[in-house]
Amino acid sequence: MRLLRHDDPQDKTMTNQENTARLLPDVAVHAQPHLAGALDWVGMAEIQVPVRFDAGDGDVQRASARVGAFVNLKRPDKRGIHMSRLYLQAEQALSTQTLGADTLQALLRGFLDSHADLSDRACLSIRFEHLVRRPALRSANSGxxxxPVTIEASLTGSAFLLELGTEVVYSSTCPASAALSRQLIQDQFASDFAADATLDRAAVLEWLGSEKGIVATPHAQRSVACLRVRPAAGAPLQLISLIDRVETALGTPVQTAVKRQDEQAFALANGGNLMFCEDAARRIQKALDADAALDDFHIRVEHQESLHPHDAVAYASKGIDGGYGGAKF
Structure with missing residues (x-):
């Protein structure tokens, strides 16, 4: 080891650093007895950090995330927690490791270990967007x-809970409106073709291809299925397979690249998948019930109506965990 002279510049730097550290005040260590009380959660929201995520296809994408990191404050005599410890652990783990149950559980355990005298519960929330390439319905294009992805995790003692959330946007065509439209088309046909007239096939085909053949159209609207699932123990975060299950069950997910043949195929899909919001919720419920990789799930479907300014909404769940309850998801 090199001996430093009293006038060595490095020696002076070290001394200055030590003096600065001694002089930095820490008012958080001073209790406030008149405000004593345990707190449910204390931490930080909207932490900006990059995350690495594999949606189930082996392609690890990097995304800009917003993170919430919290622990409880069980000791009423302590003024606060060590927020910098939460931040530094979250930043290091999330920016360097791929998101998964093991990574998140270890991070939450680190939160508690660094607050062993203050906390016995920890939770984490992560929000970001994941890009998935989707093929067109008919053409060779894709887009x-x-x-949106939401991951929420909590650790209480040895009890670890993990939930994955996302949204699927789709088109919903109203069955009642479709029936009313068909009746009007029938009425128009009866008006244009006399009951005792001999029908000419070519004339009927021409009529069907004209505006008279579609005097009324059913109302359809962009709709959203909000999903929150709890993977089974040991199951990976399979976002793409979850999305595929739901979009297949609905039959009318919104498209990316659209040529005329794709738009026609989309119109055909809408005509073959007429649904109320109740129908959509039950379709998704049935699809997710069949997924053994999910312990529980909660669904909220919202049909953003074009007929009136209020939306039609339905909820469904597997029903194992009553903690989901309430029409507010």
Whole structure:
């Protein structure tokens, strides 16, 4: 080891650093007895950090995320927690490791270990968007869809809970409106073709291809299925397979690249998938019930009506965990 002379510049730097450290005040260590009380959660929201995520296809994408990191404050005599410890642990783990159950559980355990005298519960929330390439319905084109992803994890003792959330946007065509439209088309046909007239096939085909053949159209609207699922123990975060299950069940997910043949195929899909919001919720419920990789799930579907200014909404769940309850998801 090199001996430093009293006038060595490095020696002076070290001394200055030590003096600065001694002089930095820490008012958080001073209790406030008149405000004593345990707190449910204390931490930080909207932490900006990059995350690495594999949606189930082996393609690890990097995304800009917003993170919430919290622990409880069980000791009423302590004024606060060590927020910088939460931040530094979250930043290091999330920016360098791929998101998964093991990574998140270890991070939450680190939160508690660094607050062993203050906390016995920790939670984490992560929000970002994941890009998935989706093929066109008929043409050889494809395009990107950005699916929102929410990951929430908590640790209480040895009890670890993990939930994955996303949204699927789709088109919903109203069955009642379709029936009313068909009746009007029938009425128009009866008006244009006398009951005792001999029908000419070519004339009927021409009529069907004219505006008279579609005097009324059913109302359809962009709709959203909000999903929150709890993977089974040991199951990976399979975002793409979850999305595929739901979009297949609905039959009318929104498209990316659209040529005329794709738009026609989309119109055909809408005609073959008439649904109320109740129908959509049950379709998704049935699809997710069949997924053994999910322990529980909660669904909220919202049909953003074109007929009136209020939306039609339905909820469904597997029903194992009553903690989901309430029409507010």
């Amino acid at each position: 990107w869809r950005a699916y």
